[in-house]
Amino acid sequence: MWRLALILVLSFVASSLASGEPAQWRVDPAKSSLKFVVDVNGQTVTGRFRSFAALIAFDPADLAQSRAKITIDMTDTKSGDATRDAMLSKPGWFNVLDFPQAVFETTSFSSTGGNAYAARGKLTIKGVSKDVVLPLTIVITGHTATAKGATTIFRTDFKVGQGAQFEGDKPVMRSVKVLVNVTAQRSP
């Protein structure tokens, strides 16, 4: 009788442990990238946020408790041109002295069929927060997960490119595509 009770209690504890938190994932920086693509004077310019940190808890079977927080080091942004990079760090653009970090923090994950998900969350750049939906394709193979997705934001929503010259789409397009490509390992 006592033995049966003990088994029941232990199995309850074990099952609650197993279903408690979604798995945590550690990003592999060498296989991950965070980029933006924007049209400047008719050319396509690609910028890379070369340094970012991610806290990810994700389980396709437990989307309700899945979440992610990406913190981007804005001081390490490279766009393939020294002049442009220096300009990007200025107050009218990323203002990295006052806002060295940008953050994307999810509020919900939802399935959109198969490997497709929608990560809804708050994107904060230069202290301005906006709700953003990031469609993602997430593939988990063993202990490795890849998440790829892209979304379009408007730089002017985040006060990026201040001044009368940059209010419009020339010389710098207002719509900016953000590309996410992350490979992560399941934390033991």
Next chain:
Amino acid sequence: MLLNSPARYGVVAMSFHWLIAVAIIGMLVLGKYMHDLPDSDPDKFSLYQLHKSTGLTILILSVGRLLWRLVNVVPPLPAHMPAWQRWAAHASHFLLYVLMVAIPLSGWARVSSDPIGIPTLWFGVFEVPHLPIEVSEPMSHFMHEVHEWLGNALILLLLVHVAAALKHHFSDRDTVLRRMLPFASFE
């Protein structure tokens, strides 16, 4: 050898002269070329940075050159020159010095007043601050015009300068050109 003598310019003065001469000719060509490039040209930013870096270098060299001139003997003009030629030689050299300082300054002012606010990176090594000047489209446009106008004036003055040097050498057969040439035979 390093210093000027009454007979000829020294190594320092010659170095200043020829270094700045080569830089100025390159800058005039580069300035005209990059100005007409479309904004979509991928090299435009780096060509402007090269132009700005070289221009600031010419500014520093020119100030150094002027100071060097002030503390040195300046070889006198040949005795055979008539008064009007002496006056023209002094006036044109004075204007050359003015332009060597004013053109970089006007370019710097043009960059500093541009509302777009493109930074100046001295040969990619450090960022040069903007001059404290009104930032506006009209001011930037005005400085652009001044920079271009002074550049065109320099082209004319250089032609006069070179023509005068050649006249001294081939027509007057004096030492005016040779005393600025590093490898000219000189007795």
